[in-house]
Amino acid sequence: MTEELLPNIVSFLHAIPPFDRLPSKVLQKIAAQVDILWLDKGMPLNTQAEPPGCLYILRTGAVEQRHLDGTLRARLGAEDIFGFSLLHALKEQRVEYHTLALENTLLYRLAYAPLQDSISDYPQVLTQLALSAWRRLHSALNVQWSEQDKGIFFRLAGDVANRSIAIAAPHMSVQQVATLMSLEIRTSCAFIVNDKGTLIGMMTDKDMTKRVIAPGKDSQVPVTEVMTDNLHTVFEDELVMRAVSLMMSHNIRNIPVIDREFRPIGLLTPQQLIQKNSVQAIFLIEQISRAASIDALVNLTPVRQAIFETLLDGNVAPHIVGLVLTMIYDAVTRRLTELAIDYLGEAPCAWSWMAAGSHARHEVHLASDQDNALLLADSATATDRQWFSHFAMYVCKGLAACGYPLCEGRFMAATPAWCQRLTVWKDYYRKWASNPEYDGLLKLNVFIEIRHVAGDEALFATLDAWRQQVINHNPRLLKALLRNALKIRPPLGIFHNLVLEKDGNKEKILNIKRAAIHGVVDIVRLHALSAGIPQQNTEERIQALLQQCALNDASAQDMLGTWRYVTQLRYLHQSHALQRGEEADNSINPERFGSLERQHLKDAFRMLSGFQDAAKMAFGG
Incomplete structure (x- = not known):
């Protein structure tokens, strides 16, 4: 390396991530380690003749990588970095892929070990250049947040709970418990525990009013006669967000916090959380539950967007963002069903409003648009179904007004086919699972994940048990779902401007949903169905597969890294679109990608391609 070339190399490194995070003195040290290689168009990079343990940076030109069987691995352009897999392969003395110059190409070669030494004091850069692809993707998520940033909802329930609680014994009278609550502890709630200290029930001041004072009940009866014994609780090591979810799902206001021995250690209430964190917009749910009309719900839509932007600004983990937005979606849906009943009168039979697709997960x-359905009791008559048709139309139109678009494929409760009795829904799943072809497979792909949102949960549980029975451990269904999952392969050939497809304005865009997100969802679902795992959320499925040893640690980490990265990329794109006054969608303008984003995307697409190939071997026969 001649001294004359060093300033040019330093200038180049200074302009590309992650080297742009390094001070000049470190860049000068790295530049001095660079070897310059030239490949004529059509010339291969003979990695076996190359010095061992090197990374390569493309200064100019383009290269193509192909697996040993000739299939495309990737195409790379200026500023791209490669060689990580070659370093892995070197340890096992094997060749991973061949590299060929598509144009006249200038490469910078860096020995990996000296490079690591040079950047050892800069952990953010070190992780961006880690050998493991999932570590590189994880570092790009930037999901580390401070206590102040992450807010109360992402802390442990035990750290936030009010520990000034009243503990009562089962033999105590209602009057004794009331005295304990109002005079001794001064709390609105008492926990009833057995002789082992295990929580068996709860009594609130509202329970006192409704169950004792209003009906004129004797205040000397044991508290066990009037207490609430069907409790929703959270463990002290669970997130406060879990308690918030229970409050919204079941319209309750007091959540006992217990230890792993089921002993009460504190209490969480909405009022307490609001007082401690008044700016947290998650309690939009409170406003939703009190909205008196569809117009009032529509007026809350900007607040939902503000919540989303706040979560993204705080670098909250992608799965938490999805959970929060789902909880808001659930709350809007639930309130619309209540408004519909106020308008139409009481429902003529038992029903369950079901979410499907990403909403269910x-x-x-x-x-997100609408993927939903209505499940009716088998007693529903033709007249009853007419009532539910109006009910479904009211809710679906209300959701559309609130920013949840109607499904283009009409997979909604307002469509007669998806507003059916239990027997019909069971027959749907039986046919789809036993003959998963063509139109049936499309419908199953929408409704393969379902979740109860409002109505009769016991009715839903009956259908859900049947659904799991027919879709789990079903080799024929797995093969059909695999064929469907392999219809869209990740775009391994991207480089330079990541030109993939054209939108309605004939602009070149990357559809992140089609290119990556659907692919990960489909592959993880295959593994979950094969293992009989009940979880429906993609991240929870991966964690459960790892716990059941249905995936090894390396595969699980690769899947998690890929899933989190592409999900975060979509969220960031949608957040930036809102800031620009544009529509939030899945279509990303590739002109806004830097070289590091391209590098991470290529890592993600390569790993997704690997997941698909592995699934083909496992489930394709």
């Missing part, structure tokens, strides 16, 4: 984003 707790993976809602700002561009």
